[in-house]
Amino acid sequence: MFREEWDYDKFKTRFYGKTGLDLESYKDQQMERRIRHMMQREKCADFHELFIRLSGDADFMQRFMHYITINTSGFFRDPVVFDRIKKNVLDELARNHRKLRFWSVGCANGEEPYTLSIILDELKLLPRAYIMASDFDTRALENARSGVYNERQVDGVPRDLLQKCFAHRDGNYVIDDRYRRKIRFYQENILEMRTENKGPLHLILCRNVFIYFKTAVQERIIHYFSDLLARGSYLVIGCAEYINDPRTFGLQRKYPAIYRKS
Numbered sequence: 001m002f003r004e005e006w007d008y009d010k011f012k013t014r015f016y017g018k019t020g021l022d023l024e025s026y027k028d029q030q031m032e033r034r035i036r037h038m039m040q041r042e043k044c045a046d047f048h049e050l051f052i053r054l055s056g057d058a059d060f061m062q063r064f065m066h067y068i069t070i071n072t073s074g075f076f077r078d079p080v081v082f083d084r085i086k087k088n089v090l091d092e093l094a095r096n097h098r099k100l101r102f103w104s105v106g107c108a109n110g111e112e113p114y115t116l117s118i119i120l121d122e123l124k125l126l127p128r129a130y131i132m133a134s135d136f137d138t139r140a141l142e143n144a145r146s147g148v149y150n151e152r153q154v155d156g157v158p159r160d161l162l163q164k165c166f167a168h169r170d171g172n173y174v175i176d177d178r179y180r181r182k183i184r185f186y187q188e189n190i191l192e193m194r195t196e197n198k199g200p201l202h203l204i205l206c207r208n209v210f211i212y213f214k215t216a217v218q219e220r221i222i223h224y225f226s227d228l229l230a231r232g233s234y235l236v237i238g239c240a241e242y243i244n245d246p247r248t249f250g251l252q253r254k255y256p257a258i259y260r261k262s
């Protein structure tokens with residue numbers, strides 16, 4: 001029987017048509033290596049076979065998405081950054097705005113928006129807050145919505161907050177509803193750069209997400225974020241990420257990984 005030979009480029013094009021996720025925006029080397037690794041594990045002979053299997057098996061497609069999108073996260077990840085947000089950023093925002101709008105982009109299993117919610121509660125700002133939290137990966141979003149974490153996942157939560165903010169149930173930790181109520185979790189592909197129901201925003205957390213994208217794509221996304229931010233509002237990126245010339249985007253570097261819209 002005739003077998004079609006597909007290279008990675010052909011797979012990317014067909015995958016985009018099928019799912020709307022443009023793998024071309026991601027750094028090729030990293031992404032192709034990851035996909036090939038999964039193909040090996042799943043005993044897929046080539047990209048064509050992989051595509052056929054993904055197209056015919058929704059469960060496999062969800063597992064594939066979950067695998068390629070890398071959901072590593074943690075509560076209070078990079079504590080210094082959250083400390084700055086708590087002590088400097090939120091204080092300033094609360095003085096200047098009555099209602100506060102936040103967006104956690106690439107929120108993975110929810111650790112990041114829940115951390116923000118906990119901090120806002122400590123500052124008594126939670127009633128004034130609205131937090132959006134989005135990710136492309138539906139399985140990660142299911143975990144985030146459930147708010148259930150194992151012992152290892154809550155590693156970064158200080159002991160006192162673990163007791164205060166979580167219920168200990170069947171060996172797991174369940175986030176209290178007061179922190180969940182303020183968060184709207186939803187699926188969105190950041191590469192689509194949608195503007196409806198977004199701005200003006202006061203704080204965007206996009207940490208350890210665009211590190212996977214090609215430079216030109218990263219730049220487009222930073223422009224997009226800057227347009228969504230109100231003046232004097234903030235963009236927080238991952239500690240391993242860097243914005244080369246923030247002024248090009250109307251931003252100013254205030255602290256490591258924290259940028260202020262001019």
Ligand SMILES: C[S@@+](CC[C@H](N)C(=O)[O-])C[C@H]1O[C@@H](n2cnc3c(N)ncnc32)[C@H](O)[C@@H]1O
Nearest residue numbers: 069071072073106108135136137189190207208
């Ligand atoms: C490494 S995690 C970062 C989690 C969290 N922001 C943190 O720093 O701890 C990256 C997240 O970005 C999400 N992601 C990757 N590509 C995406 C896209 N095109 N649109 C939305 N989310 C995406 C992944 O699903 C994953 O949950």
